Amino acid sequence: MKTILALLIISILGILSCNVVKAEDPYKYYTWTVTYGTASPLGVPQQIILINGQFPGPRLDVVTNDNIILNLINKLDQPFLLTWNGIKQRKNSWQDGVLGTNCPIPPNSNFTYKFQPKDQIGGYTYFPSTGMHKAAGGFGAINVYARPRIPVPYAIPAGDFNLLIGDWYKSNHKGLQAYLDSGRSLTFPDGILVNGQTGTTFSGDQGKTYMFRISNMGLSTSFNFRIQGHKMKLVEVEGSNVVQNIYDSLDVHVGQSISVLVTFDQAPKDYYIVASTRFTRKILTTVSVLHYTNSQTRVSGPIPAGPTYQVHWSMQQARTYRVKI
Incomplete structure (x- = not known):
């Protein structure tokens, strides 16, 4: 009888352990290539910094707690870094993209950023953090949207x-x-x-x-x-x-x-x-x-x-x- 009871308990625990699954936050993968280009935003041709051929760079649309894996390829003739302005980088400061936490990415090299907008919602930006690269572009928007079940204190806009x-x-x-x-x-x-x-x-x-x-x-x-x-x-x-x-x-x-x-x-x-x-x-x-x-x-x-x-x-x-x- 004791043997049967022990087997029953083990079976129940086994079933319960199968149902307890730790759901990991989604992963989103990106590859961005940084290059020079020519544009005339004020009517005068000048050298600008493009990301995937875009100025401003691509908009990063993510959801709260998404894991962002972004491979940045530097095709400039100078070292380059991007910083994620407003993203808190909890226990992850070495992904912040500023001198002191990151070494600049050398020309013709790459670096993979790995970060998560943990418990954050809202509008943020990214931009170059070294030299005067920001004066040439290389910046863009980050939109962090709420999960479907997380309410925001206003009606969802059109x-x-x-x-x-x-x-x-x-x-x-x-x-x-x-x-x-x-x-x-x-x-x-x-x-x-x-x-x-x-x-x-x-x-x-x-x-x-x-x-x-x-x-x-x-x-x-x-x-x-x-x-x-x-x-x-x-x-x-x-x-x-x-x-x-x-x-x-x-x-x-x-x-x-x-x-x-x-x-x-x-x-x-x-x-x-x-x-x-x-x-x-x-x-x-x-x-x-x-x-x-x-x-x-x-x-x-x-x-x-x-x-x-x-x-x-x-x-x-x-x-x-x-x-x-």
């Missing part, structure tokens, strides 16, 4: 747009590096780009709400962001959900990423999307277009004005950001 906005120089990145190495300060930028262009169009349906993920990819200059005739509901700052205040315009500082919800609730026509420099004596402005899909009217009227040098105004706005508990 779509989302990444706006990589930043100051830009006509000078070659090697020339800028030599200029700084000579002991001089960085000069004033020549313009502002939105997704590698002086302006672009973002289209949506009337009555629907869209997520705008706005990142400052510049070298030195903050900018103010606004959309003609539309309010912006701030829902995320640096990957953290925040109290959802409404703004007419928002300051975005170098390296910062924010996300806003914009409802296409105005008359069906085209509207200005504006980014202009902050805290500078000379104001640089770039204009894109918010386009209603049923619009028959092109954008018109004066470009909406924004703050310029008011430092206190910017500080007061930043104090309104509160993490949503």
Whole structure:
């Protein structure tokens, strides 16, 4: 009887052990090749840095806790590193892609990054972290989406747009590096780009709400962001959900990423999307277009004005950001 009972217990334990399976988080594999190319974002041909032939680089769309395995091949004539701005790299700092935690990838060599956006949701970016490579491109967006069963504190938008906005120089990145190495300060930028262009169009349906993920990819200059005739509901700052205040315009500082919800609730026509420099004596402005899909009217009227040098105004706005508990 004891033998039968022992066999029964062993059988039950065996069945239970078969049902206990540790589900591993999904793996996503990428191969990126970094090369030089030529483009004229400000009307002057210049050398830029491409990733898989793209400027800006590919958008990295992942889900919380995905394991990212990314093989980066450096075809430049200089060592190169990418950093994953905002990804926490818990117990994984040697994948952060900055000097002190990583050695730069030599020319004609590769390095495989292995990291996980552990328990993170939101809009982030990646960019070169050595030399002045960021002045030539090599940057892009990272969107970390929630798992289906993880709620977010807002209705799922009809779509989302990444706006990589930043100051830009006509000078070659090697020339800028030599200029700084000579002991001089960085000069004033020549313009502002939105997704590698002086302006672009973002289209949506009337009555629907869209997520705008706005990142400052510049070298030195903050900018103010606004959309003609539309309010912006701030829902995320640096990957953290925040109290959802409404703004007419928002300051975005170098390296910062924010996300806003914009409802296409105005008359069906085209509207200005504006980014202009902050805290500078000379104001640089770039204009894109918010386009209603049923619009028959092109954008018109004066470009909406924004703050310029008011430092206190910017500080007061930043104090309104509160993490949503």
